[in-house]
Amino acid sequence: MALVTLLLLVSPVPLFALKLAKVDPFPQEASRTLGLAYHINGSYSMDRVEQAVQRVEAYIEANKERFDVDTYYSFWVADDAYTRLYLNPRRKPPSRPRR
Numbered sequence: 001m002a003l004v005t006l007l008l009l010v011s012p013v014p015l016f017a018l019k020l021a022k023v024d025p026f027p028q029e030a031s032r033t034l035g036l037a038y039h040i041n042g043s044y045s046m047d048r049v050e051q052a053v054q055r056v057e058a059y060i061e062a063n064k065e066r067f068d069v070d071t072y073y074s075f076w077v078a079d080d081a082y083t084r085l086y087l088n089p090r091r092k093p094p095s096r097p098r099r
Contacts, residue, residue, distance in 0.1 A: 068088050
């Protein structure tokens with residue numbers, strides 16, 4: 001029982017319940033992060049999945065400026081793969097002089 005009480009006290013759940021941690025489930029600001037989930041039909045060797053991911057990464061790398069990509073991160077297992085793209089911070093357009 002003491003272990004359960006300890007886990008409840010140190011978990012982030014009480015912080016949300018007491019409104020000590022703020023979470024916005026519907027943020028108004030657009031994210032500059034994109035996720036690419038690979039839909040792999042069947043089960044393949046790690047080498048084959050890695051080749052597919054590397055092919056996508058090569059395309060991203062060749063088009064970083066075109067897609068405004070700052071960095072990217074991929075991970076994969078035999079039946080799943082995912083690439084996360086981090087876009088460059090949005091730049092404010094230059095202000096026009098008033099007439």
